[in-house]
Amino acid sequence: MDADTDRAIRAFQARHGLIVTGEVDEATFYAMSVPAADRLNQLYLNLQRVQRLAPNLSDRYVVVNIPAASIEAVELGTVAQRHTAVVGRADRATPILDSKIYQINFNPYWHVPKSIIRRDLTKYMQEDPEYLTKFRIHIYDSKGNEIQANQIDWTTEEAVNYMFRQEPGAENSMGHVKINFHNKYDVYLHDTPTKSLFGQNARFHSSGCVRVSAVNETRVLVAARQWRLGFEQCRRRLQL
Incomplete structure (x- = not known):
């Protein structure tokens, strides 16, 4: 294991969304075992998905990459923030869907x-x-x-x-934030009390919903807080 091999392994892990250790652990071994032709086919299929979705995207959106267990907040074609996620396990997979965020609950039931x-x-x-x-x-x-x-x-x-x-609280399965969007699967984005799961390579542990790391730092929550503040100010004025 010389310096060049160590650098190559770390680069491979980074490109494949794995925890960068420089060691050929189980996750790295299985990722290396996928033939290049299969990877190329995966890229081609996902390119087609992106091309179908792109015309319907707004200037500001959130995309959940289920296989990679990651989330990106995109503004004007640029990734503004990237978050690690925990998604559904194989027998309770996170569904593929397209919807609009309409509600953010803080300290939810x-x-x-x-x-x-x-x-x-x-x-x-x-x-x-x-x-x-x-x-x-x-x-x-x-x-x-x-x-x-x-x-x-x-x-x-x-x-x-x-x-x-x-009840709301530290042990609540939603954590301190729940982000709702209309869908028939009853899934949503949310915080979690089990933060340790974000440090794993294979983050497929949920029952279909998507857990978001550092969810309090997301731009969508900043916008939600601003909207909420503006709403409360308008309501107070109306009451006066």
Whole structure:
């Protein structure tokens, strides 16, 4: 492993979005195992995707690169910011879609999707009956009445008939920011309390939503705060 080989490995890792270590770790080994012809075909296919999307893009947009688990904020054709992301795992893949951001929630509640209630919460409650309490998740029936966890039979799918809401806070699965856009998949961009996942090479851990590193630094949030401030000022004037 001489200096030239070390530089070549680091350059390869940087080009392929891997953590730059200079070592041929598992992720680097598998990336190196992909034939150049396959990479060229991937580039060609994605070029076609970009060409289809480009005419519909505005001067300011956010693009999530799902395979690379990264996010770019683009202004006037230039990447203004780039963020590491965590996207859906293979069996809960992040969907491909095109939408518009319409709402930013700060310190949001998390309303647990039925798919996660069915796949995860039921299992967690069987393993640890205090799971909901530890993570400050409350249960409500269709009339908005809160019910207790011991009123549900966790060995069945009864739980999907209720609404589960996690309180805002450090342990909230949305973190401190949730960015909404209309879509039929019930996915969104959000912060996360598990920041350590951003340091991994393979960042495919979510149930379809996209977790954004350093989300408080994004330009879209700056714009949202400005809009929110302007809205509050206008409302106060109207009240006066």
